[in-house]
Amino acid sequence: MSNFSSNDDALHSVFRRDLRTEWIARNRLHPLHDSVVSAQQGGEVRGPTGLLRKNPHVIGFIGPNGLKRIDRANGSFVAIGGKKRVPSAKDSQRPLHLVENPEGYIMVVGDMIGGRLTSHDKDILGLAHQLAAEKSKVAVVLVCFGENKETQCDLAGVDRVIHLEGNVFEGFAPEAGLSVLQQIETSYQPMHWLFPDSVHGGSDLGSRLAARLGERPATQAWQVTSEKTISRGASGSQDISRTTPRILMLMEECANAVEDTRHEALPLALEFDVSMAEGDHRLIDQGQIDVDSNAVPLAEAEFILSAGNGIHNWDQFHSAAAALRATEGASRVAVDDGFMPRSRQVGASGTWVTARVYLAVGISGAIQHMQGIGQCDKVVAINTDAGCDMVKRADLAVIADSEAILAELTRLAQQRELSKEEEESDAA
Amino acid sequence: MQPNVNVVSLVSIGRHPQSGRSRRAEQDGRAVELGLSLVGEALTVVHVGEDQDPVLRQYAGMGLPSMTVLSQGKECDALPVLTSFLKAQLPSVVLTGVRSESGESSGMLPYLLAEALGWPLVPRVAEILHIKDGQAEVLLALPRGQRRSVQVTLPFIASVDNAAQEARQTAFGPGLRATLHVETVDSVVDDAAIQWEMSAAKPRPKRLKVVKAKTAADRMKAATAKPVGGGGKIMKNETPAEKAQAIFDLLLEEKVVR
Amino acid sequence: MIFDWLPPTLIGVLLVLAGIGAVRRINLWRAGQSEKVDILAGLMAMPKRYLHDLHHVVERDKYMSRTHVATGGGFVLAMVLVVFVHLFGVKSEILAWALLAALVIMFCGALFVAKRRLNPPSRLSKGPWMRLPKSLLTFSITFFVLTLPAAGILPEGFGGWLLTVVLSVLILMSLGEMLFGMTWGGPMKHAFAGALHLAFHRRPERFGGGRSTGLKPAVLGGDVHGVSKPTDFKWNQLLGFDACVQCGRCEAVCPAFAAGQPLNPKKLIQDMVVGFAGGTDEKYAGSPYPDGSGGVQDVGNAVGGKDQIITNGLINPDTLWSCTTCRACVEECPMMIEHVDAIVDMRRFLTLEKGDTPNKGAQVLENIIATDNPNGYSPASRTHWAADQNLNVMKEVKQADVLFWVSDGAFDMRSQRILRSFVTLLKAAKVDVAILGDEERDSGDVARRLGDDATFQSLAKRNLATMSQYRFNTIVTTDPHAFHCLKNEYGDFGSTALDGVEVLHHTTFLNRLIKEGRLQLDAFSGGKVTYHDPCYLGRYNGEYDAPRELLASLGIEVAEMERSGYRSRCCGGGGGVPITDIPGERRIADMRMEDVISTGAEMVAVGCQQCTAMLEGVVEPRPVVKDIAEILAGQLKEMH
Ligand SMILES: Cc1cc2nc3c(=O)[nH]c(=O)nc-3n(C[C@H](O)[C@H](O)[C@H](O)COP(=O)(O)OP(=O)(O)OC[C@H]3O[C@@H](n4cnc5c(N)ncnc54)[C@H](O)[C@@H]3O)c2cc1C
């Protein structure tokens, strides 16, 4: 079991020198010199012997006289280029919240998408501390499965961690997860079980546990104290107010994430034989299917690159969509003119989309088109006409020829792809 | 079609998000659609509740010759009734929505049924590809249009996601003529729910970016910052590269480019 | 003479065969559903309907009208006389001379028919119809020669047996066409069926200058809703289909056909005939249905039978869903055939029985059912547009002189501009007006045109129930579709809510206000203006003048489009067509905008929010589109 504190990497992990970076940092003529140097400025630098050199110019550095270096334009300090977020001095200044010999536990089963706490998870950890604060000696325990890349559990409010790894927990393995939760239930009798009410597995696992334990959970809960819970019912149209149950599935923003304290994030022992978690043989995960971004149904797509009458180079449009991994959409004119299939039409007589980002290229923003994008979070417009309705609606509008911008965007996307590959081969 | 598999779709009374009127529930409609695509008219569609509800005709209008109604009052618990019905019927596949649109909307029903019957449950199904040799291959809907393939042993329960095939149009005539088999059942009042207080949903305040101002400079910045969402930014005179960079930054920020 | 008996026998035999054919044909029609028709009154009224109403339509094509009077009139007269002179052998020179005269008239007419057929326009059917002028000419020449002896011009027995035999062959050919063909399905069928169709028309109100455009309510609750197979039509609808002369005037004006959508009203009517008579469409010799992408569909594959489901093999549903219900075809049809009724009848089957309304249709209907508006907006937001308008709401005031029917434009930002302009005018004229507010519901127009008569009827009844609680003298609306429903279709539901209430379109109402001097307007000084007649205002309700008078009152001289008034071309917005959105080669709105542009106008005035939306959906640059209410509100004199 590993430790997930933010400050552990420098202290405990084996130090490995990066000769190439050091060389670039010395060679002022190297094309990457600037970026490497600026990346290093934020944190400590290793001397050639491997000793830590402190950079006294860095913000938050506490000088020999005990004075701290501060930033008057607070917040402008960003660690550029650092692959891991370096904990700022402010974070390590947070008081440590200690729970010794806990007498009660609140279990938070995080979604941990990509092995990291989601903001939803963090909100729930915040809520867990609100509940814990009403009693003494209650530890907030993060339960997580599979790979864990989170380095800031301590700052997110995790007092203890139960982390289970192994093939049985990979992919879709609700029964294996459930058997672990049952074991935890027997071993620790937690005060509360908190799950994110999410499509990422939280609500599934929570519902399974509730059904197994025969306890009635509160779902879509959004206001919780240890006595009373308010949750949404009737497809979000009603508030149900009731005594707080032991199992809760919580909505996003149900509480504020932990911000002022540091936590121990110590492993919590669990007697669990991973081989026992065989799961249910009746459910066999055959893996995620690779769905091409352009094969994603328009209504489900989260990022749409949409073409209108202002596109004149269709090959370029398609390659831009491919490079950006966007799902293609179109205005009716683009469909009528035969450049795009009907199934791609966005708008009143096409599909109503719900994308997080809708990038409209050469689309004027007729009412019928706008009806289709009413539920999009962010709209970006590329258009030559600054007065058109799409520009008025857009969160970001760029007045320019579509071809020029698409060319740049394709370039940026490809560049990023390259640097990501490099990063991966570096990491390997 | 798989005519020799016994499939049951469970349906409830939905609620239109704008008008609040009863309607055919989105996901339940999809559950019926999925059932029809699996076994056609051999599908059994079951509703627990009041047998006079006109919404039942909307389900029937999807081309169901008949429907089964386990008749009980609104305040009763559907679980025991359904459990005994399914124990008697022994279907191979039970399809439900993920969450009902009325009542508690907890989404627990499929889980409780699975637990009571001891069957496996597949959540958020987008498609059932085929059923063969006592096994079904099922596609689960993941966020952003992604899919996961799962093999599940019959009998099983599946909750049907919004990503599944949309329910076909309901036709007035067949809906009107369909027969409703009404069965009166011993119902159990849902005691716990009676204790709850229900009220119209209060709007949740959008979380503001709280700036924990520790310095005067901070407070100044927080006070003068442009409010989020107040009109968009327009870029006119920058170079194409700068404009594209601005767009790209937004894509990164929104995490749609990774 | 040995063969003297031959001509009379032939005539007799063919008459008998024609009689048998007539009975057969009538039985085909009688397979349709019963419909109460006053047979005697219909028959009595028939000549007048023919001479007055039918000719009123035919008159639009002067050439054809004269030709038809000569040919048709000549033939009918000649045929009657032939029976007396040649069959019954009445010896009267006067009769014989009269017969000769009739034949000459007919001959002249037939010459013109022949001339039209030399280079026929594409809307005319070819095939047997190309043979018709020859048959007509042969008939007149043959009987002319045959009658010469009876008139005493030639001696009896002139020409000997040879001439008699030759004439007999010609009689067989021409009378075969004229009598046998009339009842056994030749081109002359139109005369027989047409006459009876005029007598037993389903909308007798249309004769004598009347207007009958409201759809008939569907009977709800039976084994089938709408028309699934030909015999589900009323018997006189079937008769009506048989009356078609395949003149193709409907085809020539149909916007869907012009846009290359898979609809041709003439072919549709012929397919109906194939349906109830059985067989295939292989003999059809007119323009086929377009295929939606610039080509045409093959002819000969459509199979029908009187008890076969029409949309299984006879007609593709897309054909039915392409119709904008603009009534241009009905307006233009010389035989007064009711295409729109038939199309909506079949749509009712598709929607109410099959649940097969294409594209957004299902969703729109579901929205209408759940929210009383097609886009699924919250019914409680219906009056948001009027938040700053200070309008009386019926619920509070209970009565007003004028009820302003707002329509679903209330939810649409563009239409709201029209609504606000109209309110400005109402206020300037100090009209005592109120709205229903959130109690108003969709008029049901879209649901009804999409075939969902159950939902239409439910909306109509609920709207009527709401209105019956309040007192008002006039309803005014800016939406011609709601106008049509309220005025012509709500009457079928046994409510007294609209008794004594005048239903008006806003242009009519505003025109009155101006005539009464209640609105003071400045002259309009913009550029050239043309006016687009909305189908549901013009052809459906006959209001062509008020909008033009309003524009004239601003000093605007309307630069008329070639197709205006009763011949106005649809904007493509009616009949739920924007919702079903059947692909074509072009968009109807684009064609209409071309009509506008060809007048050189900088602005097109309309009187309908749907037309506004359709025409503004045409990509720019294009003339400005404005509702007349908006134009008037812009010219309102500032009051001090
Ligand atoms: C009933 C009805 C239903 C409809 N349904 C839909 C629907 O579902 N979906 C839909 O999209 N439309 C629909 N429309 C059509 C709609 O009204 C508009 O006609 C259509 O959306 C316009 O498409 P557009 O913006 O691509 O074209 P245009 O309006 O021609 O706009 C092109 C835009 O591209 C810009 N441009 C031109 N060249 C360049 C360049 N080189 N670089 C950058 N920008 C450039 C122009 O400034 C302009 O803003 C409907 C219309 C009707 C009447």
Ligand code: SF4
């Ligand atoms: S339907 Fe009427 S207009 Fe059309 S071809 Fe027949 S007779 Fe002519």
Ligand code: SF4
């Ligand atoms: S009503 Fe209009 S669109 Fe329909 S067939 Fe007649 S002319 Fe064509």
